[in-house]
Amino acid sequence: MRMCIAEETIDKKTNEIPTTATILEKLNVKDCIITWDALNTQKDNISAVSKAKAYYAVPIKGNHALFYQDLIDYFDDDEQNLIIGGKINTAYKKENEYKNGCSITYEYFQTTNIKWYEDYKNWQGLKTIGMVKKTIVSQNNGKEEKSIESRYYIANIDLNVELFKDAIRKHWSVENKLHWHLDVTFNMDNNHTLDKNALMNLEIINKFCLGMIERVKPYYNMSLKRIMNILSLDVENSFLEFLAFLALANNND
Numbered sequence: 001m002r003m004c005i006a007e008e009t010i011d012k013k014t015n016e017i018p019t020t021a022t023i024l025e026k027l028n029v030k031d032c033i034i035t036w037d038a039l040n041t042q043k044d045n046i047s048a049v050s051k052a053k054a055y056y057a058v059p060i061k062g063n064h065a066l067f068y069q070d071l072i073d074y075f076d077d078d079e080q081n082l083i084i085g086g087k088i089n090t091a092y093k094k095e096n097e098y099k100n101g102c103s104i105t106y107e108y109f110q111t112t113n114i115k116w117y118e119d120y121k122n123w124q125g126l127k128t129i130g131m132v133k134k135t136i137v138s139q140n141n142g143k144e145e146k147s148i149e150s151r152y153y154i155a156n157i158d159l160n161v162e163l164f165k166d167a168i169r170k171h172w173s174v175e176n177k178l179h180w181h182l183d184v185t186f187n188m189d190n191n192h193t194l195d196k197n198a199l200m201n202l203e204i205i206n207k208f209c210l211g212m213i214e215r216v217k218p219y220y221n222m223s224l225k226r227i228m229n230i231l232s233l234d235v236e237n238s239f240l241e242f243l244a245f246l247a248l249a250n251n252n253d
Contacts, residue, residue, distance in 0.1 A: 020036065020040050020042075020045045020048070021044055021045050021047075021048035024045070024048040024049060024051075024052050024054075025048065025051075025052070027052070029049075029052050029054040030052060030053045030054060031053065031054065031055070032054050032055065033054070033055045033056070033057055033157070033163075033167045034049050034054050034055065034056045034057075034058070035056070035057055035058060035167055035168070035170075035171035036058055036171075037059070038058075038059040038060065038061035038062075038063060039063060040058070041058045041059060041060055041061075041063070041064065041154070043122060043123060043124070046058075046123055046124050046125070046126075047124045049125075049156075050124045050125045050156065055155070055156055055157050056125075056154075056155060056156055057130075057153055057154075057155040057157060057164060057167040057168060057171075058153060058154060058155070059151055059152065059153050060152045060153065060154055061152075067117070067119070068152065070117060071129060071131070071152040072150075072152070074116070074129070075109060075131040075150070075152070080107075080109060080131075080133075083109050083111065087111075089111055089112045089113055089159065090109070090110065090111040090112075090113070090159075091108075091109075091110045091111075091159050091160070091161035091164075092107070092108065092109055092110075092161060093107070093108040093161045093162065093165055094106070094107050094108075095108075095165075101138065101139070102136050102137065102138040103136070103137040103138075104134065104135070104136050104137075105133075105134070105135040105137075106132060106133070106134055106165075107132070107133040107134075107135075108130065108131075108132055108161050108164060108165045108168075109130055109131040109132075109133070110128055110129075110130040110159060110160075110161045110164050111128060111129060111130070111159075112127060112128050112158075112159050113129075114126060114127070114128070114129055117129075123154060124156075125156035126154055126155075126156060127155065127156050127157065127158060127159075128154075128155045128156075128157060128158070128159055128164070129152070129153065129154050129155070130152070130153045130154075130155065130164055131150055131151065131152050131153070132150070132151045132153070132168060133148065133149075133150050134148070134149045134150075134151075135147070135148050136148075136149075153168065155167075182203070182206060182207070182210070210224075212242075212246065213227055213228065215246055215249045215250075216242060216245040216246050216249055218249075219245040219248060219249065220245070
């Protein structure tokens with residue numbers, strides 16, 4: 001299995017669900033791990049991933065209310081303690097981070113025990129279910145505050161908590177970086193384009209440009225905003241340098 005993440009992002013929620021399967025049919029995603037937002041976790045999309053001989057590690061939320069509640073009930077405190085203790089057919093990993101003055105703990109729970117769920121066969125290839133528990137401890141006026149957030153996932157990958165963790169964290173990373181750069185670097189928050197087609201085309205162009213700039217960033221050794229500023233000051237000459245860096249990046253792959 002190649003450790004790579006293919007994230008399909010479409011902003012128009014009304015078209016996103018049926019579009020995902022269509023796009024997967026056109027891409028070579030064999031042996032890749034596919035991730036997406038909970039809205040796309042549909043049986044047809046899961047089948048499309050399996051047909052493409054790829055893997056999925058995707059979230060279940062309120063759009064599948066009964067399944068979501070079943071997962072919440074399954075991963076109760078008792079089950080979490082059993083998994084932490086090394087229960088058969090389960091895996092567990094814990095990581096700690098310190099960010100922005102807060103202590104953050106991530107706990108990853110994964111299990112192949114899925115036959116309790118009566119509809120498991122209708123999610124093609126389903127092998128494991130999992131939970132990510134995020135605990136944030138912060139200080140507010142000298143008082144400790146704690147918040148806990150749990151997210152639930154289904155996957156057709158084998159029991160491998162490290163792989164499960166990497167797929168989820170890389171999805172978060174891609175999503176956060178993409179949205180942040182579109183909003184801040186490309187100033188999309190201040191875009192007032194009303195025409196939907198024009199807005200979609202502009203977003204496609206921005207995402208394409210973002211991808212190209214990310215490719216050459218190591219060669220410039222500076223922020224994306226500074227790279228864009230350099231390009232804007234002398235487009236003709238700077239663009240030639242940009243293409244040279246891009247060619248170098250491709251040759252080094």
